[in-house]
Amino acid sequence: xxxxxxxxxxxxxxxxxxxxxxxxxxxxxxxxxxxxxxxxxxxxxxxxxxxxxxxxxxxxxxxxxxxxxxxxxxxxxxxxxxxxxxxxxxxxxxx
Numbered sequence: 001x002x003x004x005x006x007x008x009x010x011x012x013x014x015x016x017x018x019x020x021x022x023x024x025x026x027x028x029x030x031x032x033x034x035x036x037x038x039x040x041x042x043x044x045x046x047x048x049x050x051x052x053x054x055x056x057x058x059x060x061x062x063x064x065x066x067x068x069x070x071x072x073x074x075x076x077x078x079x080x081x082x083x084x085x086x087x088x089x090x091x092x093x094x095x
Contacts, residue, residue, distance in 0.1 A: 003041040009066055010039065010046065016073065031073060037082060048072070048082060056083035 007027060011017050018027035018039060029037045029048070038049040046069050048062040054076065062084045064072055072084045 006041045006044075006046065006066070007039075010069065013070060013073065031076060036076065048084075050082040054080065054082045056081050 003025060007018060010029075015032045017030050019030070020027050021038070025040045026038050027040065028035050029039045035051070036054045037051055040047050042063065045063040045065060048064065048069070050056075050060075050062070052058055062072065062082065064084050068084060072082060075084075076082050
């Protein structure tokens, strides 16, 4: 899938929008109006680089598909933290 089409799919999720930043295909991710991460498309996966305040594991990029991205955003809304564990999705909490 084309990278721009993938970003468009992200922007169609409720309460989600992105703002393109630079030539490295980075976009700032806003959830419900709050900037929480940088995202870019990397080999058909969405690479999510959470801001330190919202990271379950600092300096760790998350690679998810579109469905997993939606689950990750719902998890953020519930726990104010960005994380994803493909085996059970509930590996850590953050406050």
